[in-house]
Amino acid sequence: MRLLAPDRVVQQTYEAFKELLDFNGRSHELMADLEALYYEHKPEDFARIRSQYRRFAAAVSGMITSLEQMQPGMAGPLREYYSKYDFYITLLLAPPEQFLIPPFVLDHDTPVDPGLAGNKSYNLTALQHGLEIRVPEGFTISATTYDLLVAHNQLRPAIDLLLAGLDLNTPASLDQISQALMTLVQNMEIPSHITEAILAEYDALANNEWSSFFTVAVRSSALHEDGEHSFAGQYHSVLGVDRAGLLAAYLEVCASKYSPQALLYRIHAGISDEDAAMAVMVQRMIDGVTSGVVYTRNPVAAGSGELLVHAVPGLGLALVGGEAVPDTFCFAAGSLTPVEETAATYKHSGTDEKNKGGRGAPARCTSSHSSSLHRDQAVHIARISREIEQFFGVPQDIEWAIDGEDNLYILQARPLAVEDNREIEESQTVEIPDISPLLVHARIASKGVAHGIVQHLQPGGGIDTAEQTILVTRHIPPSLARYIPKLAAVVCEQGSVTGHFATVCREFQVALLVEAQGALTVLNEGTEVTVDGFRGCVYPGRVDQLLTGLEEKKDLPDSAYRRKLRSMLDHITPLHLLDPASPEFRAQSCRSLHDIIRFSHEKAVQIMFGLGSMAGSASSRCRKLTTDIPLDIYLLDVGGAFHQEGSEEITPRELHSEPFLALWKGLSHPRVDWDNHLHFDWKGFSDAALSGGISVGVTKEYASYAIVSPDYLNLNMRFGFHFALLDCLCGSVSRANYCQLRFAGGGGDYQGKVIRIVLLQRILEQLDFEVRVRGDLLDARIQALAAPRLMSVLTQVGYLLGKTKLLDMSMQIEDIAPFVQDFFAEIGDTADHEKH
Known part of the structure; x- marks a missing residue:
């Protein structure tokens, strides 16, 4: 911003004022970013949120410092x-306290x-000791050990710095930061006493093993995994x-806690990095002849009470990895006789790949008609699974394996997320569209209705979502799972309800159809389709009948993440200092x-414009604009804008400031209705103080203020x-000219304010502004225009500000397009309008 000091006496005050305005702008910008996290359901890593807050707090602190520089004692x-307040928020965002002690x-x-x-x-240990169920022998390297290694290798500052720089909307950022984090962890030095403890437990297991060749499975058991959030398939096993x-x-x-998919999953779950410390389970390898997954409830029909046993030959990696279609046994509620x-x-064959980092074993290839599991084995698995469900008291997702001696091992048991059957009841009230579907009879793995454009999975697994x-x-x-936030639905030719990805889709409410044979052939890339995840069909085009009847806004739970954000914002965003003329408008x-931002800015403006002395005597540099429009504006001349001295007021005709007059030409246009205040409640402001939200004829604290010169306006x-x-700045040098606009706030609710911001964005972009929007804050800039062209743009901006002054109280999203059309039909008239 360019400010011209009229004399050397006030130079220091001007400089402090410029700094305060800069800090004020940054404060509002960063406050809008923090608000958007909550209101727009934007996930961010807590390290990034802490970094954002620190920058915001520094800007607020800078305003206080600048205010003190302008007038010592004013703050x-x-x-x-x-x-x-900074202490409260810092404590709220602080990571959990760590105790780096044994075991x-x-x-x-x-x-x-x-x-x-x-x-x-x-x-697993609870089942082993509580139900005496057979689980692989083993031990666990505690989460405390991971925290100790991070501290021992002094990695926390580097980890936080990398996480703070993570942009979830940029795949390259995710991949680069993920790789850097994984490299840091894989190269950690393990202290000798930890090494000795781990190897001693391994040796104890080996001594109990009759085989001369003893190997183990090394598996994640991170905090928060297999709880409210499954983290299914997001971490590696070796x-x-x-x-x-x-x-x-x-x-x-x-x-692997920093793999791209695990990072995205954790952040979208609202869990901080420190809260997700990695414990690691080491278990004796089981040579599975048959493996599989049990759902003690049908996840997409929980009310049926069905228990589903899924089985594949060999290790179950292809099943949970979504690469194989299993044999399935369905048991009715309370029954141990399969009803289906x-x-x-068809089955996966060849060689199982390293399971998310693990070293695999050859997979057995079987006939397409032979079952990998005998009925009596399925019954035994179902009986054990019901005991496990009863033991934990909630439906279970259970992984199991049977070895060559017909011993059943439970490899994992976690809560099973089941979907609300009320959605199915609602779906049945919507008539089947009278349209021929492109795909039918797919199996439903995660319910929902979605509309979008088909994209095929590229070789190597990459997609441009x-x-x-x-x-x-x-x-x-x-x-x-890393692409979940941008996926409306997934249709898979193979896969199963039991895959890890299916679990994640149900958690994040993304429709998933599996066993959709021929999908890659009939659903051509680039085709617009509607997926019916309640009937297992895909229709061409957009089917409004389904979308209107079934596609409801996903209800996001009041998670710990959102509660923490809300608590943070409670110390940041409420504005209590509404009336600058009130005796309560004070630092205390x-x-x-x-409030601190508002107080600092108001007091700085009062100091800058000399409001304390204006009531008693005229100011040669600060005057009130005289106009018929119900808007009080005080002008501060920083060099040549006032033709005459000695008056307290000035008319537009007496003002020599081309950019201000161009803007005023639009604001004062007859089509701008300054008398229509809509249906408006100013939350306790009296009619004497505000007229429809426009400050007029009351106190200078409510007024608007402009710093002007012949070619400059702030x-x-x-x-x-x-x-x-x-x-x-609107001068003779075109390349130096610019116009920068910031717009924020309003009397409506958050949605109303955002709708108005969208309207402003569309119009300003058509006026060739570069526009950036964050929540209810808009920044726009245009530059390098010749003075005549820039003054025309200023007139259009003035007209826009006048026309949109209270729209946040009444505008709906469907009103935007007609308003934009009418606006551009009207602005041609502003060229013929004379200055007031």
Whole structure:
């Protein structure tokens, strides 16, 4: 911003004022970013939120410093109040306290503490000791060990710095930061006493093993995994590990907490990095002849009470990885007799890949009509699974394996997310569209209705996602979870209800159809389709009948993440200092950081414009604009804008400031209705104070203020609860000319304010402004225009500000397009309008 000091006496005040305005702008910008996290349901890593808040707090602190520089003593106890609210917020966002003390390795002789070993390890040891169910022998390297290694290697500052720079909307940023984080962890030094403890537990397991060749599976058991959030398939497991490779496998599993998909899952779940410390479970390898998954409730028909046993030959990696279609046994509620047996029509064959980092084993190829599981085995699995469900008291997602001696091992048991059957009842009230579907009879793995554009999964698993993508693929590896936020639905030719990706889709309410044979052939890339995830069909085009009847806004739970954001904003955004003329408008009345911003800015404007002395004597540099429009504006001349001296007021005709007069030409146009105040409640403001939200004829504290010169304008215009800041240079050198506009606030609710911002954005972009929007804050800039062209743009901007002054109170989203059309039909008239 360009400011011209009229004399050397006030130069220091001008400089401090410029700094304060800069800090004020940054404060509002960063406050809007923080608000958007909550109101627009934007997930961010807590390290990034802490970084954003620190920059915001620094800007608020800078305003206090600048105010003190302008007039010592004016801030009063403002710094003390700032420190109090900053302390509360810093404490709220602080990571959990860590206690880096033993035990670092936990044997499974007794049930383990889930706070140290994670839910996966706890659940298995609880079953082992509570129900005496056979689980693989093993031990757990505690989450405390991971925290200790991070501290020992002094990685926390680097981890936080990388996470703070993570842009979830940029795939390259995610991949680069993920790789950097994983490299840091994989290269951690393990202290000798931790190494000795881990190898001692391994040796104890090996001594109990009759086989001369002893290997283990190294599996994640992170805190928060297998609890409210499954983290299904997001972390690595390493299989077939011997003693020499154990420590490297441990670090590999730890590093997987920073894989792209795991990072995205954790952040979208609202869990901080520190809260998701990695415990690691080490278990004796089971040579599974048959493996599979049990759902003790049908996840897409929970009310039926069905229990589903899914089985594949060999290891179950292809099943949970979405690469195989299983044999399925369905048991009715309370029954141990299968009511339905389905043999897979095709199965995965070849070699199982390293399971998310694990070393696999050859997969057996079977006939398309032979079952991998005998009925009596399925009955035994169903009986054990019902006991497990009863033990934990909630439906279970259970992984199991049967070895060559027909021993059943439970490999994992976690809560099963089941979907609300009321959605099915609602779906049945919507008539089937009278349209021939492109695809039918797909199996429903996650319910929902979605509309979008088909995209096929590219070789190697990469996709170029856009919003509302309908992904069509042959199989569904868990790594696809990284794209969940942009996927409207997924249609898979293979896969199963039991895959890890299916679990994640149900958690994030993304429609998923599996066993959709021929999908890649009939659903051509680039085709617009509607997926009916209640009937297992895909229709061509947009089917409004389905979308209107079934596609409801997803209700986001009041998560711990959102509660923490809300608590943070409670100390930041509420504005209590509404009336600058009130005796309560003082530093001692500040109850939020927003109050401190408002107080600092108001007092700075009063100092800058000399309001304290204006009432008693005329100012040669500061005058009130005389006009018929109900808007009070005080002008500060910084060099040549006033033709005459000695008067307290000035008319537009007497003002020599080309940018201000161009803007005023639009504001004062007859088509701008300054008398229509709509249906408006100013939350306690009296009619004497505000007329429809426009300050007029009352106190100078409610007025708008402009710094002017012949070619310069800096305007702080207030319309009740919203404000517009305009900074413009309009001189003879075109390349130096610019106009910068900031618009924020309003008297409506958040949605109303955002709707008006969208309207402003569309119009300003058509006027060739570069526009950036964050929540209810808009920044627009245009530059390098010749003076005549820029003055024409200023007139159009003035007209826009006048026409939109209270629209946040009444405008609906469907009103935007007609308003834009009418606006551009009207602005031609402004060229013929004379200056007031």
